[in-house]
Amino acid sequence: MRDLSAAKAALTRQQIELPSWAFGNSGTRFKVFGQPGIPRTPQEKAEDAAQVHRYTGVAPRMAVHIPWDKVEDYAALAAHADGLGIEIGTVNANVFQDDDYRLGSVCNPDPRVRKKAVAHLLECVDVMDATGSRDLKLWFADGTNYPGQDDIRDRQDRLAEALAQVYARLGPDQRMLLEYKLFEPSFYTTDVPDWGTSLLHCQALGPKAEVVVDTGHHAPGTNIEFIVAMLLRAGRLGGFDFNSRFYADDDLMVGAADPFQLFRIMHEVIRADALKPEAGIAFMLDQCHNIEPKIPAQIRSVMNVQEATAKALLIDAEALAAAQQAGDVLGANAVLMDAYNTDVRPLLAEVRDQAGLDPDPVAAYARSGYGDKIVAGRVGGTPASWGS
Ligand code: LRH
Ligand code: MN
Numbered sequence: 001m002r003d004l005s006a007a008k009a010a011l012t013r014q015q016i017e018l019p020s021w022a023f024g025n026s027g028t029r030f031k032v033f034g035q036p037g038i039p040r041t042p043q044e045k046a047e048d049a050a051q052v053h054r055y056t057g058v059a060p061r062m063a064v065h066i067p068w069d070k071v072e073d074y075a076a077l078a079a080h081a082d083g084l085g086i087e088i089g090t091v092n093a094n095v096f097q098d099d100d101y102r103l104g105s106v107c108n109p110d111p112r113v114r115k116k117a118v119a120h121l122l123e124c125v126d127v128m129d130a131t132g133s134r135d136l137k138l139w140f141a142d143g144t145n146y147p148g149q150d151d152i153r154d155r156q157d158r159l160a161e162a163l164a165q166v167y168a169r170l171g172p173d174q175r176m177l178l179e180y181k182l183f184e185p186s187f188y189t190t191d192v193p194d195w196g197t198s199l200l201h202c203q204a205l206g207p208k209a210e211v212v213v214d215t216g217h218h219a220p221g222t223n224i225e226f227i228v229a230m231l232l233r234a235g236r237l238g239g240f241d242f243n244s245r246f247y248a249d250d251d252l253m254v255g256a257a258d259p260f261q262l263f264r265i266m267h268e269v270i271r272a273d274a275l276k277p278e279a280g281i282a283f284m285l286d287q288c289h290n291i292e293p294k295i296p297a298q299i300r301s302v303m304n305v306q307e308a309t310a311k312a313l314l315i316d317a318e319a320l321a322a323a324q325q326a327g328d329v330l331g332a333n334a335v336l337m338d339a340y341n342t343d344v345r346p347l348l349a350e351v352r353d354q355a356g357l358d359p360d361p362v363a364a365y366a367r368s369g370y371g372d373k374i375v376a377g378r379v380g381g382t383p384a385s386w387g388s
Contacts (some may be wrong), residue, residue, distance in 0.1 A: 180214075
């Protein structure tokens with residue numbers, strides 16, 4: 001039996017974390033397009049993120065990226081966010097935009113460079129202490145471009161040594177989330193290329209180290225929900241970087257390219273009873289709105305996650321288990337497809353209405369005039385950007 005009230009309760013408690021960098025200008029190696037009304041400061045990024053929470057009700061945290069969101073007083077930034085009704089979430093380190101990191105950061109053959117990289121990672125834990133953030137997210141661009149360029153095992157030893165230094169610095173309630181990526185910017189080896197490599201390092205470090213699954217970081221055709229099921233089974237799924245792609249790490253709106261995959265991923269999360277906030281999974285967006293307006297795109301992305309989640313919550317688990325046990329291949333598949341083919345927009349409109357929100361967040365934001373206000377008000381200064 002599909003339990004609608006349980007589904008509504010779970011949807012009401014859902015939490016999705018927004019990336020500060022999604023509100024800044026972004027692009028590709030060909031062009032970073034400027035848009036009007038772009039925030040110039042982390043404070044203004046938080047103001048934009050707060051708009052997404054205001055209209056969706058399920059986006060109470062904004063992840064920051066250091067140094068893109070560097071400020072003098074991180075506690076003050078956290079207080080500013082608090083005043084807007086949101087929190088500063090995951091702290092993302094950045095050891096991929098400095099000339100010293102040409103041959104890698106923590107995996108670099110040069111101990112001076114490795115020391116510099118570890119110092120930045122430790123600085124990010126200081127930021128977490130100031131903002132009250134639980135998670136340090138680590139993604140390394142480290143890798144090689146040509147066979148023989150460096151020793152694969154030596155680089156893993158260097159990585160393990162650096163991670164252990166940072167792990168030792170974590171507070172009791174803090175976590176390290178290690179993100180993997182198949183390739184780019186490295187094109188022969190990437191030092192953390194897949195879930196297995198990340199998991200091995202996390203297991204070697206200890207219980208406060210978990211794996212992040214960025215949905216754009218796999219080879220085409222990878223069954224990501226299988227990886228999710230395995231990491232949940234191992235108790236090492238720390239979070240997601242949600243986005244979607246047609247080809248590589250396109251960082252498009254989650255659910256835009258493959259909503260059925262997102263549904264299958266959320267099915268594995270719900271099957272493991274890991275949707276609830278206390279399960280500790282960080283459901284983060286990691287996207288770049290290169291050509292589309294940023295805030296409406298973030299609102300749409302949050303709604304895409306809600307819709308995939310709602311469909312997965314409507315899977316008749318009993319009927320599915322019975323069909324699976326009976327070896328009823330088509331019957332089992334039909335149970336899942338019934339849920340996927342359910343139009344959950346009325347259900348979500350009801351959930352929003354019961355939460356005192358407008359049933360249509362995109363329309364409500366458009367009516368608010370906030371978009372015009374920031375275009376008129378944010379004149380001068382330097383619009384935020386990836387700035388490589
Ligand atoms: C790397 C990545 C990582 C972030 C960056 C913004 O591709 O997914 O999560 O640091 O994007
Ligand atoms: Mn990511």
